[in-house]
Amino acid sequence: GNSVTQMEGPVTLSEEAFLTINCTYTATGYPSLFWYVQYPGEGLQLLLKATKADDKGSNKGFEATYRKETTSFHLEKGSVQVSDSAVYFCALGRGSTLGRLYFGRGTQLTVWP
Amino acid sequence: DADVTQTPRNRITKTGKRIMLECSQTKGHDRMYWYRQDPGLGLRLIYYSFDVKDINKGEISDGYSVSRQAQAKFSLSLESAIPNQTALYFCATSDLAGGGTGELFFGEGSRLTVL
Numbered sequence A: 001g002n003s004v005t006q007m008e009g010p011v012t013l014s015e016e017a018f019l020t021i022n023c024t025y026t027a028t029g030y031p032s033l034f035w036y037v038q039y040p041g042e043g044l045q046l047l048l049k050a051t052k053a054d055d056k057g058s059n060k061g062f063e064a065t066y067r068k069e070t071t072s073f074h075l076e077k078g079s080v081q082v083s084d085s086a087v088y089f090c091a092l093g094r095g096s097t098l099g100r101l102y103f104g105r106g107t108q109l110t111v112w113p
Numbered sequence B: 001d002a003d004v005t006q007t008p009r010n011r012i013t014k015t016g017k018r019i020m021l022e023c024s025q026t027k028g029h030d031r032m033y034w035y036r037q038d039p040g041l042g043l044r045l046i047y048y049s050f051d052v053k054d055i056n057k058g059e060i061s062d063g064y065s066v067s068r069q070a071q072a073k074f075s076l077s078l079e080s081a082i083p084n085q086t087a088l089y090f091c092a093t094s095d096l097a098g099g100g101t102g103e104l105f106f107g108e109g110s111r112l113t114v115l
Helices: none
Strands: A003-007 A012-016 A019-021 A023-028 A032-038 A045-052 A054-060 A061-067 A076-077 A086-093 A102-103 A107-112 B004-007 B011-012 B019-027 B029-039 B042-051 B054-057 B065-072 B072-080 B089-096 B110-114
Touching: A003 A086, A003 A102, A012 A019, A019 A107, A023 A086, A032 A061, A045 A061, A045 B072, A054 B054, A061 B065, A102 B004, A102 B042, A107 B042, B004 B089, B019 B029, B019 B089, B019 B110, B029 B072, B072 B089
Parallel strands: A012 A107, B011 B110
Antiparallel strands: A003 A023, A019 A076, A032 A045, A032 A086, A045 A054, A054 A061, A061 A076, A086 A102, A086 A107, B004 B019, B019 B072, B029 B042, B029 B089, B042 B054, B065 B072, B089 B110
């Protein structure tokens, strides 16, 4: 079946620290991979995505590379800011399942000044 | 105004009551979804609809029903609410071209508490 496993939080960092949130997936075929972010009191919004192996998604200083050989899509940022404090969700989507996404459990990130 | 609007944003009700959560969108998307978020469990799909005449169960549809009144409107009902349906509910949309590889657009969520 299709599933996503992401590292459990919470993750607490100081401002300007390096961030990695691990995400691995299980799927048949060739899924698309996503990172969504949920800021306090808001809905989820797309942070970045990659649709095929070796693609790198990037946005707002965040990056993630689709690694088919390790079935991973780890989220990284070189220097986090207080405003990055949020919950981050890794997700998987496949065309054969017609539009639904499979989400990981979410990782709470808190950045202190 | 938000592209995906959910009402109510917060609701407290009692066990056994009927509750309806409503979702409307101005994005012109054909596909609409209802997800439930519980702490530590991520988001789980309740129901989804690819057009007005198409309704599909997700992974946790028991105890819920939906109605797609128009392309822009998709409501979720709890016929007889129970405490373990206390959660944050999200409506989302996507367009036909996006399909399974595209982006979901989320509403701001409806927090439901069942006492």
